[in-house]
Amino acid sequence: MSKAGWIRTILLVGAVGALELACRTGAIAPTMVTAPSKMVTTLVETLRSDEIGMHLQHTLSAVAIAMSIAIVGGFVIGFVLNWVPFLRRAFSPFLAAYYAIPHFAFYPLLIVIFGLGPVPLIVLATLFAMVAMILATMAGLDRVPRVLLKTARIHRLSLVEEIWRVRLPAAAPHILSGLKLAVAYSFIGVIAGEFILSTSGIGHEIAFAYDNFDNPRMYALILFVLGIVTLFNMMVFAWERRMLRRRGA
Amino acid sequence: MRGGLLNLRIWRDPILVAISLVALWQVLHEIAGDSAVTAPAPTLAHLWEMIGQARFLPHLRETGLAFLQALAIACGGGVLIGVVLGGHKLTGEVAEPILVALYSVPKITLYPVILLLFGLGMPAKVAFGALHGIIPVVLFTMNAVRNVNRTYLRAGRAMRLTPAQTGWYVLVPATLPEIFSGLRIGFSLTLLGTMLGELFASQRGLGFLLMTAIDLHDVKTILSIAVLISVFAIGANAALLAIDKRLHRGAAPEAHEKP
CATH class of the missing domain: 1.20.5 (Single alpha-helices involved in coiled-coils or other helix-helix interfaces)
Structure with a gap:
């Protein structure tokens, strides 16, 4: 070290x-x-005893769905926008201002539209995470060096081959950093939504414990969420580093 | 080239986006119906009416005050910490991974802790908003200070500038563009944090109005407030972005003029 x-x-x-x-x-x-040692012991008790598994499952499945939609959708949209200059011109001012909007102000509206449940959470998290992926994909494809594209033409690669073997690998570092953001933002979106208003999930459990002055449980769960999210972020980070090292970057 | 044509170009895109957003809103209204999404025109009329009402203004002032205080803390504190971390190499190396980890964690889970520490009300909102905004400001400032071209400092020393002069004539112009980018992101995140703080366990402010509107199923009010906040956020962001671009553009030609 x-x-x-x-x-x-x-x-x-x-x-x-x-x-x-x-x-x-x-x-x-x-x-x-509460003392850190007590946070840990309460956490162990909580994990062992009650229905926390169900809440964890709700949260993680919502995060997983939002994350998948955001990553796949964001990549496809970013790719299309990069390919069609007209669409790009039309959307870029909108995309530039996107993260200035406090999205959580729209969560109440989503609840009214979709009802209280997992759907508004997933929509909120997807909306929050997808644009980071779109922006990263566009930035990555923009920065593909011209010389690589020329080389591809010299080798007479077909369009599909050119995209698959040249453009995507060259854009990968940017796309990966977008992916990292999309993962973090999906977690933030789902947990913040659960926290504000929902009927299940880890975020809701923390808010519930707070409302009931159940500090030990609240701190234990906070520790748990921070632990899980940090672990997940670090995993993505390590994966990114390994990919980058393999490219010799 | 620079003239009416350019002006038209500058304004065309935002206007088109605004028109298409309102159109999208209208379409959503047609699909979802009045109970889910109210139409643009009545909603905006409702917003206008609401702003005129005396009972709305204290909420607006509460949110505004919380936001401004949080922003002042995030910007002032962020730049200060960033300069310290950027100026001292080891401290920066120690702190950076911690800051990055904090940045990507859902800070909302820490809100109960802040509520316990500061109590319900304004101080907790300010603290939460500042917590969101300060990290990007610190990270950007730190990078800006670290990446100051050593040649500039050496040139300053050759000209026997006093430390104060070095700061004012060398460090400030060299770091300002990047610090300003950090401040712009800090602005958006502080607004996000303040709003989040108001949505949970709050008795005043726009976020509180939003939460009461859910209980009353008052879609018009929800949409009005969401639109009000978004317009403010987008407008402020556009202004900051314009200054940002100008600063970044200003950085390059000056270097050419005085080689």
């Missing part, structure tokens, strides 16, 4: 230790923050 890595680890461990100490000695009231 590098020097910075060591310092970072020590810093994080120290912060958790300080929090533990402050909670144990009563410097921080248990009504505010």
